[in-house]
Amino acid sequence: MPELIFPQPFEAIGCKQCRELADLGFGITMAFQPIVHQPTGKPYAYEALVRGLAGEGAAEILAKVTPDNLYRFDQACRVKAIEKAAELGLNRVEACKLSINFLPNAVYRPSTCIRATLEASRQFDFPAERLIFEVTEGERVEDTEHLKSIFREYGRQGFTTAIDDFGSGYSGLNLLAEFQPDLLKLDMALTRNLCRDPVRQAIVAGIVLVAQRLGITLIAEGVETQAECEALASLGIELMQGYYIARPAIDSLPLIERLRS
Template identity: 60%
Template sequence: MTSESPSPPPCRACTERPALPFEFSMAFQPIVDVRNRSLFACEALVRGTDGSGAAAILAQVTDENRYQFDQACRVKAVELAARLQLPCYVSINFLPNAVYEPAACIRATLEAAKRYNFPPERLLFEVTEGEQVTDHDHLKGILGEYSRRGFKTAIDDFGAGYSGLNLLAEFQPDIIKLDMALLRGIDSDPVRQAIARGILGVCQALNIEVIAEGVETVAELTFLRGIGIYLFQGYLLARPAYEQIPDVDWSKVPA
């Protein structure tokens, strides 16, 4: 189990920690299960302490500070999840290019979970399909190591890039998140409907859960629920809240 895995030695990325030249924190957005109207997870989304969005922070990430930023994001997400007494998974986005050696670079995350008393079995790691990964074997190694340690893994923005099915053929995560661009207006678009059904069929055959992200209308949610998707994230249900767990608007979920 995750908590019983031996502690690896830290990698260089985890021990050489110059101060970041900017400050940041996290907002949280719920991922809900409409079957029982419960929280499945909350995604930790980077935000500036001055109210700026993720783009302003990510624009300051360079090759020189990428490793420290990735580590700091993980620790901050766990710290806040513990402080807010998050009752579900905390979903943490990670930068594959910032991970030297997966077993070693997870150490700071596990230490944070222990320090803040957050259950490590509630860690979920997301990587976006659009992330510029030059070494796919390295990414597979990261996802495989996290899976071996008992963490849930997810491919974010599935359908936004060109390599999704190739990656899925080589590694099967626990979850894929369908990209919002694919789902926009899906209730009235037969082409998008056919693509979504196809992806869902593949995932069901591989025992992979599907999250519909970026859902903005009741019609979108109703169609997606009708084809067998039960996990949702989007402005329809809750917008991200800075250092808080926002309330879910369950009135938008048809009975």
């Protein structure tokens, strides 16, 4: 995800926008990509990825995000992800989760800004306890305490929390030392050609050990080959996401038939 840096504070603007959610000025929809439990081959979750109505990629959509529409964009993505997932029937598949990316700089008061999400969960009959909220390590977060407060509130609400793109961004282990999410998603830079790279294997093995000690579940992103899949499995990673498994799809849940078998 491209870096989004906006000035603080947003609180006064945010509270006003909580009451006055105006149109973004551009349309969005969601593509879905499964996160699969490799030992069984069944999806553990689907990640919702923002797209334009004509299929435009995330980078093109994010280029339209400004300080003035940041909050509305973040809220619209959450609601659209839940709406589309329910429309496609994910809410009727037991235990499978929905993963939603969020922008911490768009959250003013965690307990207040989650209201639209909870209302969407009720409106579209999607169990709130099956929602994952992931923040990318690649987004610069100036106020770590604020991010910690978001994760605490989301945990209190029963959501699963995740750090995305771990190993690619600004803070790495420093961010993990500050707070421990439920899930840690290894960036594709660490998984790429893992099968042929002893250095990457050593690094990932170390992260696996840290995650085990902290009680965190690992997900490997960007898995593109069977050899990468097998190398990750040999290191003890069971949850994987990437083109080898399934590409993101608009208006579809790839591999959904595996959930119903």
